[in-house]
Amino acid sequence: MPVTMRDVARRAGVSVKTVSNVVNEFPHVSPATRDRVLAAISDLGYQMNFSARNLSLGRTGMITLAVPEMRLPYFAELADEVIVAAAERGYTVLVERTGGVRDRELEALTSDRRRMTDGLIFSPLGLRPADAHRLEVDYPLVLLGERALHGSVHHVAMGNVAGARAATEHLLQRGRRRIAVIGSYDERGAGAGSLRTQGFTGALADAGIEHDPRRTGEALEWTRTTGAEAMRRVLDSGVEVDAVYGLNDVLALGAMRVLFERGLRVPEDVAVAGFDDIEDGRFSAPSLTTVQPGRDEIARTAVWLLVDRITRGLSAGSNGRELVVAPELMVRESTGGETLPA
Amino acid sequence: MPVTMRDVARRAGVSVKTVSNVVNEFPHVSPATRDRVLAAISDLGYQMNFSARNLSLGRTGMITLAVPEMRLPYFAELADEVIVAAAERGYTVLVERTGGVRDRELEALTSDRRRMTDGLIFSPLGLRPADAHRLEVDYPLVLLGERALHGSVHHVAMGNVAGARAATEHLLQRGRRRIAVIGSYDERGAGAGSLRTQGFTGALADAGIEHDPRRTGEALEWTRTTGAEAMRRVLDSGVEVDAVYGLNDVLALGAMRVLFERGLRVPEDVAVAGFDDIEDGRFSAPSLTTVQPGRDEIARTAVWLLVDRITRGLSAGSNGRELVVAPELMVRESTGGETLPA
C-alpha cells in the first residue's frame, strides 16, 4: 500500500539507488533523470519511510529531552529553546516527563524507549550525588542545570550559587536584614536547591547576618502552591520578615500571593526576589526581581554539544566538559526597582 | 559493535526467534530457556534496536504533538497531559513547534518529519477555514481546540463560545456594563479567538448592551505583552471601562498588570476575567476568574481517539467525529469572588 522507492524507480525507469540519490540531494545526478524522478515522486505522492532509513543509517535524527514537567514554566521555556536549536541542527525532539522523581529519572536514563533517539538532554531533579555513576551511559548525553552531579559527564550548568548570591546581596543593599528563604532542599540532593541556598547563606554570612531558621520555608516541590504554603508557615511562626528570597520564581510568586493576602505591601513592607526569570514574573504585580540564568544559551549550548557528540560517536562517559553560563540579576519592582513599561 | 538479537541467541544457545519471543513476552516459552535468554540479555547488555523493530512492524510507537509554543502556559499544561495519556497507551511524544504560524502549521501537516511517527495531535492557530481540506491527510490525525475547521476530520473541541459567554454573563451579573474585550482575532481565522468573541458579543447582545468598539483591544498574538499593550490602547482611548474580558488568561493577566500600573483596583474599579484556567491565574494577585476548558479531558480524549485510529488503520479523512468538552466557570477574586486559600 505505501509507496516505496522501488515504485518510484519503476515509474521513473531508473534504479532504486538513483531515486535515493535524488531524494538525498546527492550531487552527481544528471538533471534529466533527476527531473524524471522528481516527477515520479510527486505523481505517486512518495514519502520516505524513516524507520527504514534509520535502520540503514544507524541513527534517527531525534533526540530526547527529559525534564520534570512542562507545566513548570522554566522547563516549558527551556523546551521551546531546545526544540528550536535542535531544528537548526536538523533534529527533532522527543519529550520525556520524569516528574522530577528519582526512579523515573533513572528509568529515563536506561529504558528501552531511550534507544529510540540518538541522544539525551537530561535535566535531573531527584538524583543524588551517589547516583553520579549512573550517568556514565554508553550513548551521547548532555546534562543540564546541575553541577554537583557532574562526574565526568558533559554538562551545561547555570550559575546557581552566583545568581542566588547576587540576588541576596541586592536585598541586603536595599537595607533588608530579616530575609526569609522559600524553597528548601533535600540535603542529599544535588540539585539547584542546595546550590542556591549556598549562595543565599553565603551572602548573609559575608554581611555578618545570622539567619533565623524560622525564616526558612521548606518546599520540596517547587510550585506556587508549595511556595505559598512555605510563606504562610514562616509568617505564622511570628518571626519578623522584611524580605523574601524564593529559590525560584514560582516559589517567589506563590509567596508574594500570600503577602498580598496578609495585607503586606511589596516592596514597601517586604521585598521579594526569585530565580529563573520566567515570563510570569515580568508581568506580575508588582513585577518580580529575579536572576536570569541564561536559559537560551544553556539550551543552545546543550544541543550543540549533544549533536557534536552524536556525530562524533562519543558516549556520555568520555571526556566530559563542564560549561557554566553566567547569570544576570534583573531588578524589578518587587525590590523597589524601576517600573518597567512591560 | 552494538549487541543484536543474534548475539544474544548465540550466547544463550537458542535461535533468534526465541530471543524475540522472550523479549516480546510471547506466552509459549519454557521457563528454562527464558531464563537462559534473559541471562544472556543482561550479560551482554542487549537493548532492542527500535529502528529495526519499527521497520518490521510498520509502526513506531511515537505520536507527534504539534502546538504553537510551549511557553504559552496553556500548551505547556496540555503537553504534560498528552505525554501522560500517551504513556498510558504505550506511546511516546514528539513535540513539534509551529509558532502558531500558518505556513509552519501546514508544513507540520505534510513534512517528511511527520512520517517519523504513527499519528498527529494537532492544535492549529493560524489555519483558516479555507485550509480545511488540507487536514484530510492520509494518516491518523486528531485536531484540538477548534471547531470552525472541522470538516470531516476527527477532533476534540472545547466550549469556546459557551465558556466565553458564561464568563461575560458573570461580569454582567456583577453589574458591569462597560466591558472591554482584549485579544482580537483575524477575521479569516477559524480559531478560538472568533469563537470566544462570539460568546462575548452574544452575551452582551442578550443583555441589550451595545459594545463600544473602543473597548476592543486587538491582539493577534496572545501573550502577556500583547494583552498589556491592548489594554493600554483601550484605556488611552479615553473610554470608560468597568470590566475586562481577556480572551485567554495570559491576555487577562497582561491587562491586569496595566490596570495595576494605572492605579485601578481589581475588582473594585475594574473586574477581570479570562479563559484557560492556567496555574498562574490561580496565584495572581488578585486571583483570576476564568473558564476551565477541561484540558485534561481534552488531552486524554485526543490520545485515545488517535491511538484508536492508529490501531484500526484509519486516516484523517474517514469518519471524523467531533467531541466537545464542557467548560466550567471558575469564579475568583478578580470579579469579586471568594478569596481562595490558594
Next chain:
DNA sequence: TTGTAGGCGTTATCAG
C-alpha cells in the same frame, strides 16, 4: 516449544 527463510524500505559498495 523452537528453528529457518524471507521480507520490511533504505543506504553503501562496487562494478559498469
Next chain:
DNA sequence: CTGATAACGCCTACAA
C-alpha cells in the same frame, strides 16, 4: 553517472 546486490536488525510466517 547509474545499476545490481548485500547489509541494517527485527518480525511473521511456516516447518520441524
